Amino acid sequence: MLSLCYKAFHSIVCIFAIKLKENIEAMQETPIEKLGEFALINEITKNIQIQNTSTLKGVGDDAAVLSFSEKVVTTTDMLLEGIHFDLMYTPLKHLGYKAVAINVSDILAMNATPSQILLSIAVDKRFTVEMIEDFMEGVHYACEKYRVDLVGGDTTSSLTGFAISVTAIGEATEEELCYRDGAKPNELICVSGDLGASYLGLQLLEREKALFEKEGVQPDLAGHDYILERQLKPEARQDIIALLKKLKLKPTSMIDISDGLASDILQICKTSKVGCLLYEDKIPIDYTAYNMAEELNINATTCALNGGEDYELLFTLPLDAHDIIEKTPEIQTIGYITEETKGHILQTRGGAEVELKAQGWK
Amino acid sequence: MLSLCYKAFHSIVCIFAIKLKENIEAMQETPIEKLGEFALINEITKNIQIQNTSTLKGVGDDAAVLSFSEKVVTTTDMLLEGIHFDLMYTPLKHLGYKAVAINVSDILAMNATPSQILLSIAVDKRFTVEMIEDFMEGVHYACEKYRVDLVGGDTTSSLTGFAISVTAIGEATEEELCYRDGAKPNELICVSGDLGASYLGLQLLEREKALFEKEGVQPDLAGHDYILERQLKPEARQDIIALLKKLKLKPTSMIDISDGLASDILQICKTSKVGCLLYEDKIPIDYTAYNMAEELNINATTCALNGGEDYELLFTLPLDAHDIIEKTPEIQTIGYITEETKGHILQTRGGAEVELKAQGWK
Numbered sequence: 001m002l003s004l005c006y007k008a009f010h011s012i013v014c015i016f017a018i019k020l021k022e023n024i025e026a027m028q029e030t031p032i033e034k035l036g037e038f039a040l041i042n043e044i045t046k047n048i049q050i051q052n053t054s055t056l057k058g059v060g061d062d063a064a065v066l067s068f069s070e071k072v073v074t075t076t077d078m079l080l081e082g083i084h085f086d087l088m089y090t091p092l093k094h095l096g097y098k099a100v101a102i103n104v105s106d107i108l109a110m111n112a113t114p115s116q117i118l119l120s121i122a123v124d125k126r127f128t129v130e131m132i133e134d135f136m137e138g139v140h141y142a143c144e145k146y147r148v149d150l151v152g153g154d155t156t157s158s159l160t161g162f163a164i165s166v167t168a169i170g171e172a173t174e175e176e177l178c179y180r181d182g183a184k185p186n187e188l189i190c191v192s193g194d195l196g197a198s199y200l201g202l203q204l205l206e207r208e209k210a211l212f213e214k215e216g217v218q219p220d221l222a223g224h225d226y227i228l229e230r231q232l233k234p235e236a237r238q239d240i241i242a243l244l245k246k247l248k249l250k251p252t253s254m255i256d257i258s259d260g261l262a263s264d265i266l267q268i269c270k271t272s273k274v275g276c277l278l279y280e281d282k283i284p285i286d287y288t289a290y291n292m293a294e295e296l297n298i299n300a301t302t303c304a305l306n307g308g309e310d311y312e313l314l315f316t317l318p319l320d321a322h323d324i325i326e327k328t329p330e331i332q333t334i335g336y337i338t339e340e341t342k343g344h345i346l347q348t349r350g351g352a353e354v355e356l357k358a359q360g361w362k
Numbered sequence: 363m364l365s366l367c368y369k370a371f372h373s374i375v376c377i378f379a380i381k382l383k384e385n386i387e388a389m390q391e392t393p394i395e396k397l398g399e400f401a402l403i404n405e406i407t408k409n410i411q412i413q414n415t416s417t418l419k420g421v422g423d424d425a426a427v428l429s430f431s432e433k434v435v436t437t438t439d440m441l442l443e444g445i446h447f448d449l450m451y452t453p454l455k456h457l458g459y460k461a462v463a464i465n466v467s468d469i470l471a472m473n474a475t476p477s478q479i480l481l482s483i484a485v486d487k488r489f490t491v492e493m494i495e496d497f498m499e500g501v502h503y504a505c506e507k508y509r510v511d512l513v514g515g516d517t518t519s520s521l522t523g524f525a526i527s528v529t530a531i532g533e534a535t536e537e538e539l540c541y542r543d544g545a546k547p548n549e550l551i552c553v554s555g556d557l558g559a560s561y562l563g564l565q566l567l568e569r570e571k572a573l574f575e576k577e578g579v580q581p582d583l584a585g586h587d588y589i590l591e592r593q594l595k596p597e598a599r600q601d602i603i604a605l606l607k608k609l610k611l612k613p614t615s616m617i618d619i620s621d622g623l624a625s626d627i628l629q630i631c632k633t634s635k636v637g638c639l640l641y642e643d644k645i646p647i648d649y650t651a652y653n654m655a656e657e658l659n660i661n662a663t664t665c666a667l668n669g670g671e672d673y674e675l676l677f678t679l680p681l682d683a684h685d686i687i688e689k690t691p692e693i694q695t696i697g698y699i700t701e702e703t704k705g706h707i708l709q710t711r712g713g714a715e716v717e718l719k720a721q722g723w724k
Binding site for chain 1: 400418419422423424425426427428429430433434435436437438439440442443444445446468469471472474478480481482483484513514515516518519520521522523525527529530531532539541542616617618633720
């Protein structure tokens, strides 16, 4: 049962039990038409609890009203069914959580404190009130976790597919703000957590989906919790921002890794007008990701460089931060900023130097 | 030719020349794959000129950076092909303009000054770079008109259909801010411009589309410029906000008419805990809208009450504003706020009293 599955929020063993129903009546769930727009909005917003003093007025007027004493940062992302997620194996609750987390991640990458989000959703005829509630449960869970207030949004119907748009807002002092353009030669290139696991989780899900669809084989996801969670329920690294503050380290440049390490370090280099030297053997990759890469016969480093959706923080620090970072297991130094003329280089395990290349979507 | 059509931005006689092409090659337009994501973003953002001092950093980092000395208001809307617009008769340039205008309208309805927008678009395989440029031309045109800066957004592909999400941000002092909950008994209910024309424009377009599709009849839109423009390129009433300031009148409550006069006055009444009495003969309806209503055999008042998408401002003013408003042709008094127990009443031309009802989407 769909709803049973979603209830196990932290467990992802029951994915693939999810099948969007053709027959809502048989599921004993509530068709959206039964509620109408205004009642649906009430349903969606009923659990909102304002957590930030910067939120003066949330949902319920033409616009939300906010009050900031510092600089305001804002970012937006759109997620579409069939492009960014597959409801065959993505629990709606995880999806709601992820939609908030990936936007919060962009606010954190400015070294700012996330404070509000606006959320628009478009749903097609397959959706029931209960499914929207599942999605919103994930949204509220993320709002609570990251201490952001849901202050506005839009609900609409779509012809086909589920569409999600989130705008996130945050606050930072001018001194705190951290852009992409501040990296300087000889600075350390650092990354939080580990990379590539999210991409490998997606590859696993796609493989199992294909087997399930073609041959009816029940998915075998046992023991792959970590890479699946990295894909289905990524976390924004609010803890790393707090840690850097505690260590009194301010990044000279920062970005969150959404497109992949290669693409994102190249963004920093391009904006800062510098080069970089990365060491392949320093790129943090979880052992479960290595194992899956081997099983799928793909290169783990390639996954870390180009997989994307890691939502780890990539940043540069002055060279004198080296000793502190060495004693900080949450952060790994993976290379150095160089002069722009030196280009963008990856030194492989074998000692060869290859040029870093980005892979955006087409 | 598609591009020729869009060039005539202010003229809407050439609609129906718009046909989304199956064969991009034959159109000599540029497939999006040829550019890739980053080049496309460059293309979209190349014409941005920052107009507001509150914009410290626009497109180009993880988030935009803004600075406000007063309260911040923000709102968001999603527009989907097949639900909110039909590309058969909606020029992309008009659509870009409308997507901005309707969000600006929500900011104005708070009595705030719009300052920034974020824009996300998702496009499917039918789209070319030139089509996105057309859309963006309308966006830029609206940004210039309403003096808002495009400071961020997202571009992605969609499986089917064009999806647009706009978030608008504005600023107002605490004293300026105008909510929905401030209406009090005996206050005037006022509205800017005229109502119902947008809905009638849509009905005309739908009628002509049906004739064109079924019988190949060329659309006859001559003489209907006003109602078509109200539908395809609505304006946010920034001029009314300025006029009210000039007249030293501050609305006690305000909303923009997007769902229809009936639904929106009921929102004010519900939030303000008051009743209302509207006079049918006071509801401003343009004579071209009357004519079209007659031609289509529908009631013009019903269009004004429930049509929606007028984007006029609906507001309440203290009774002593009566003399000023009477001398202000841009604003019409259409009724009075009453005690909540009196209910929500429309007095018809014949003098009968009927209950006002809202019609949201299902």
